[in-house]
Amino acid sequence: MGEIASNERSEPGTALKAKPEAGDVEGSSSEVARTNPSSSTVKSILLPDPQNLLLLLIAFRLLNALSVQTFFQPDEYFQALEPAWRLAFGADAGAWITWEWKSHLRSAIHPTIFASCYRVAHEVARLFKLEDHARAELLLAAPKTLQAIFAALTDFYTWKLASYVYGGAESHAAIATLVLTVVSPWQWFCSTRTFSNSLETTLTVVALYHWPWHRMSRSAHERLREVETDGVQKRDHGHVVDGSSKSGEEVTSLRRALLCAALATVLRPTNILIWMIITAQTFLQQGRRTFIGPKFLVFIREAVLCGGLVLVVSGIIDRFFYGAWVFPPSNFLHVNVVQSLATFYGSNDWHYYISQGYPLLLTTALPFTVVGIYRSFTKRGPADVVLAASQDGSSPTMPSDRTAWNVLRSLSVVSLLVPAFFSNIAHKEVRFIYPLLPALHVITGLPLASFFLSSPDQNTSNTSRTAAAAARGLVVKNKPLLLLIVFLNFCVAYYTTQVHNSGVIQVMHHLRHEFETGYLRHRHPWAGQAQVQSQGRAQALSSDSAGADTDTEAGGPGIRGSVNNMTIGFLMPCHSTSWRSHLQYPPSSTQPGIQAWALTCDPPLDLTPEERENYLDEADQFYENPGVWLKKNMSRRRPVRLNPKDGAAPAAPIVTTPDPRLQRSLFKIDHDKEDEEESQSWWSWWSSHISGNDIGNNAPQTGRGTRRPWPDYLVFFAQLEPTLTASLRGSGYGECARFFNSRWHDDWRRTGDVVVWCLNPNVDPTSSTSAAVLVGGKGTGTAGGEEQEQEQEKSMKLLSSSSSRVPVTRRVVEKPFWKVREPESEPETGVGQR
Numbered sequence: 116m117g118e119i120a121s122n123e124r125s126e127p128g129t130a131l132k133a134k135p136e137a138g139d140v141e142g143s144s145s146e147v148a149r150t151n152p153s154s155s156t157v158k159s160i161l162l163p164d165p166q167n168l169l170l171l172l173i174a175f176r177l178l179n180a181l182s183v184q185t186f187f188q189p190d191e192y193f194q195a196l197e198p199a200w201r202l203a204f205g206a207d208a209g210a211w212i213t214w215e216w217k218s219h220l221r222s223a224i225h226p227t228i229f230a231s232c233y234r235v236a237h238e239v240a241r242l243f244k245l246e247d248h249a250r251a252e253l254l255l256a257a258p259k260t261l262q263a264i265f266a267a268l269t270d271f272y273t274w275k276l277a278s279y280v281y282g283g284a285e286s287h288a289a290i291a292t293l294v295l296t297v298v299s300p301w302q303w304f305c306s307t308r309t310f311s312n313s314l315e316t317t318l319t320v321v322a323l324y325h326w327p328w329h330r331m332s333r334s335a336h337e338r339l340r341e342v343e344t345d346g347v348q349k350r351d352h353g354h355v356v357d358g359s360s361k362s363g364e365e366v367t368s369l370r371r372a373l374l375c376a377a378l379a380t381v382l383r384p385t386n387i388l389i390w391m392i393i394t395a396q397t398f399l400q401q402g403r404r405t406f407i408g409p410k411f412l413v414f415i416r417e418a419v420l421c422g423g424l425v426l427v428v429s430g431i432i433d434r435f436f437y438g439a440w441v442f443p444p445s446n447f448l449h450v451n452v453v454q455s456l457a458t459f460y461g462s463n464d465w466h467y468y469i470s471q472g473y474p475l476l477l478t479t480a481l482p483f484t485v486v487g488i489y490r491s492f493t494k495r496g497p498a499d500v501v502l503a504a505s506q507d508g509s510s511p512t513m514p515s516d517r518t519a520w521n522v523l524r525s526l527s528v529v530s531l532l533v534p535a536f537f538s539n540i541a542h543k544e545v546r547f548i549y550p551l552l553p554a555l556h557v558i559t560g561l562p563l564a565s566f567f568l569s570s571p572d573q574n575t576s577n578t579s580r581t582a583a584a585a586a587r588g589l590v591v592k593n594k595p596l597l598l599l600i601v602f603l604n605f606c607v608a609y610y611t612t613q614v615h616n617s618g619v620i621q622v623m624h625h626l627r628h629e630f631e632t633g634y635l636r637h638r639h640p641w642a643g644q645a646q647v648q649s650q651g652r653a654q655a656l657s658s659d660s661a662g663a664d665t666d667t668e669a670g671g672p673g674i675r676g677s678v679n680n681m682t683i684g685f686l687m688p689c690h691s692t693s694w695r696s697h698l699q700y701p702p703s704s705t706q707p708g709i710q711a712w713a714l715t716c717d718p719p720l721d722l723t724p725e726e727r728e729n730y731l732d733e734a735d736q737f738y739e740n741p742g743v744w745l746k747k748n749m750s751r752r753r754p755v756r757l758n759p760k761d762g763a764a765p766a767a768p769i770v771t772t773p774d775p776r777l778q779r780s781l782f783k784i785d786h787d788k789e790d791e792e793e794s795q796s797w798w799s800w801w802s803s804h805i806s807g808n809d810i811g812n813n814a815p816q817t818g819r820g821t822r823r824p825w826p827d828y829l830v831f832f833a834q835l836e837p838t839l840t841a842s843l844r845g846s847g848y849g850e851c852a853r854f855f856n857s858r859w860h861d862d863w864r865r866t867g868d869v870v871v872w873c874l875n876p877n878v879d880p881t882s883s884t885s886a887a888v889l890v891g892g893k894g895t896g897t898a899g900g901e902e903q904e905q906e907q908e909k910s911m912k913l914l915s916s917s918s919s920r921v922p923v924t925r926r927v928v929e930k931p932f933w934k935v936r937e938p939e940s941e942p943e944t945g946v947g948q949r
Contacts, residue, residue: 162285162293168274172267175297180263180307181256186616187308188546189690195226195309196258196696201806202230202436203237209701209708211694212807214717220447222381222429223436225311232261248631251699258309258696265317266306270296272320273553277560279324280522287568292560296553300478300607305549312546315383320553322375322390325368328522330397330410366417373421379550381429384444386550388533396525450720457542459718459727467543468534475545476552478607479600480559483566487558488530491523523561526554567597618856618869622830623697625852625871626709629828630681630700634707681709682826686741686835688864689716689734712801712823738864741835742842752790754825754874755847794824827874832856833867848872 162168193213201210202223215221236257240250270293277292278284296302306313379386398411433441451457464470477484530551537547569590591597680702685692690713695701702708714734719727737744800821802808829848831839852871860866 162290165271165275165284169267169271172270172297173264176263176266176270176307177260179266179303180259183259183304183307183612184617184620185612185614186619186692187305188310188544189693190546191308191310192693192696193690194221194311195229197694198223198226198436199229199233199258200695202226203233204701206806206808207701207802209695209698209710209802209806211805213690214720217807218446218450218720219433219437219439219441219443220450221311222443223432224378224429225314225382227432227436228314229258229261229309232257247635247700248628251627251631254699255697259307262307262309262313265314266302269306269313269317269320269553270302272317272324273556276320276324276553277557279328280519280557281560282519287564288560291564291568292556295480295559295563296556298601298604299480299552299556300604300611301476301549301552303608304611305546310546310549311382312549315379315386316550316552318375318379318382319386319389319550322372322379323393323526323554325372325375326393327365327369327372327397328525329518330400366413369414369417370421373418374425377422377425381425381444383550384447385537385547388536389529389550392529392532393525396521396528400521451542452540455541456718456720457540460542462541463543465538468538468545468548472534472543472545472548476548477555477559479603480556480563483562484555484559486562487523487560488527490562491520491527491558494520523558526558530555530558567591567593615857618854619692620697621854622852622869622871623693625854626681626683626828626830627698627700630707630709634679634681635700679827680707681828682824683709683711683828683830684823684826685711685713686737686829686831686839687714687734688738688862689714689732691832691865692830710798710802712826741838745842748823750790750794750822750824752825753846754843790824793821797821797823825874829872831870831872832865833870834864836867836870839872847874849875851875 163171193211194215197210198212198216198221200208201212204210233254236253237250239245240253245253273296274284274289274293277289278286281288281292283289306316376386376390380390398414430440430442433443473484474481533551534548537543569592683698692713694711694713698709698711700707700709702710714737716732716734718732719730722730731739825846828851829839833853849872850870851873854869854871856867856869857865
């Protein structure tokens, strides 16, 4: 083989290389020359060395990870980054811990990995004393960088597995497999997201590469031998090696496979299906004697040791995270399989994985995958397929090695049986079969290579043909179709990572930047407490009132460190956006922070199956009748900011600036003392609830059931805009931002743009123009369209004509549900009053 083989652990098998010619003697000099890297004079020009290839793949996936700007599913954040944030920065750091973690369904290994990443990024920011914005960007990029490395390892080991199956690192099929995984739209879309499924996929393909596939061959001629060549482990055909060396290296490889498989199973318990199927095939291929032989006993011993080690480590980490000894895999299977609570989040047809799962995973490669699976069972294919590396002088041939065919067949069986099992579970997601994608790519590599890559010229001798092939590289055929496939893959990858569901990510960046500009201003994150207080309280302390200098433990619209916390309310289906991983800036006793609430959707854990049918979570209750929900759950105090000219003291030093974000932060929401106490009580309960601190006897319960305070910002989908316009008529909210999200959506509640309303101190809610602002016209920072302005004019004309005919004491539109008080009856002791 070429030079590339000398830098790898083996091309483990060269399993599909051509057999020696009829006159060759096994182990002859020609055969040794073929397998000894030092004897080859032809250098690789198709691929770099494995180490350099891995670095290139890491760079490619880094670009991939940092360029993704869309939202896929909430598990990307709430099953990884939110608990990681809590582990890294503490229980009071504002992370949202969902019901799954409170019910001990997940192993803490996955978030622990990213918690370490967060801590490293935090220490780097502290070391270099980065400003707030730079530190926030670093914390955003850190988990993406780590996941990009995992994604690159997935690509790398997919290629190595294909090299093992197809006879060399530069066999046409192995190269086709590498190209396929690199240009895969699904890999570009999903591999760099922090799903547990993504790490599960990486661990699965690494375990597949190290799996003892050679045990599936009964023929001694096809048994893979491990030798040591220039310090590099090699598996090759027919060489007699020292038995102890062979056995030790084989056990080492087996341990790597078992450790990765065990870790993948702890992360996602359903991964055990893959290894049950592969293990059964591995030993059934060798007959019944295998189950009583020494090799089987060695396998059992190593499985127990490796699995036990992973369980012990997992148990210790879970004990640290949960504060108790728990076994998440059993809880996971009980809740999702036995109780079938996963159906609460949706159910799918039995054919989902056939009609949607495989097409989404494979896209344009699906036809070639079907052909590859068919060939793996029939051993049929075109005679011109080139499987062996063109540099080793071997002749083109179809797979004839029993081990290689058994590997392909085993991968095909797993790829068919696992989705078949998952089809019996009502709740289905394409992510559940994501760990099968590397195996599917390996299966697809052979028909893809046969269709698009031609064999080198064979009219010359082996040596000259090898040099010519190396000089020419690969000969590509059917180029128009190949270019079309690559173009379609690019379009799909671009649309899914840059366009569809992009608004819910952009709005989080916008809100964070609003806070950095309008609330933090120029405060340094590493400044001492005295400096922080001197900057935030300089002018506030000049007043004779101490009310503005209070430090509330729960934060909220009240003052913390004499500077308002930024408050946000998300009137969206639950978990429609990321959370603390993107918002960052949790409130503290010395600095302002971002406090936010959103609609929840906890499942009915303690209800009977009959009661579950009528169960509505909070998000369902809201969308059933948004107006009624607002009346029952939101504060009855009209949301409007007080202007200093009305007698309210500013929450922070007044700075003359044209920036509306700074202007909004200098005015406090109009609350009297009773409302303020209720608001603080609710924020205290909410913070404890989402952080998981409400479990136990010391959980704050005073805020439960009280009305939510109106936030500084309301975020919702455009589908809800007409409803909120009517329900919040007369409030101080105005549109301040709007982001495109999607042109279509399978959830009607998520259709349209992402709209941001904020409390604008320039809006007088008692004036007729405030209604125009709420219609979604020209808000601060975002202009409405001409159609919206025309609709506003029509609405105002209709409203004015109606008011001229109807007595003033009567209302044509729905009466606002908040309390309307006369100015003279306003209490003078409210928060912010001087």
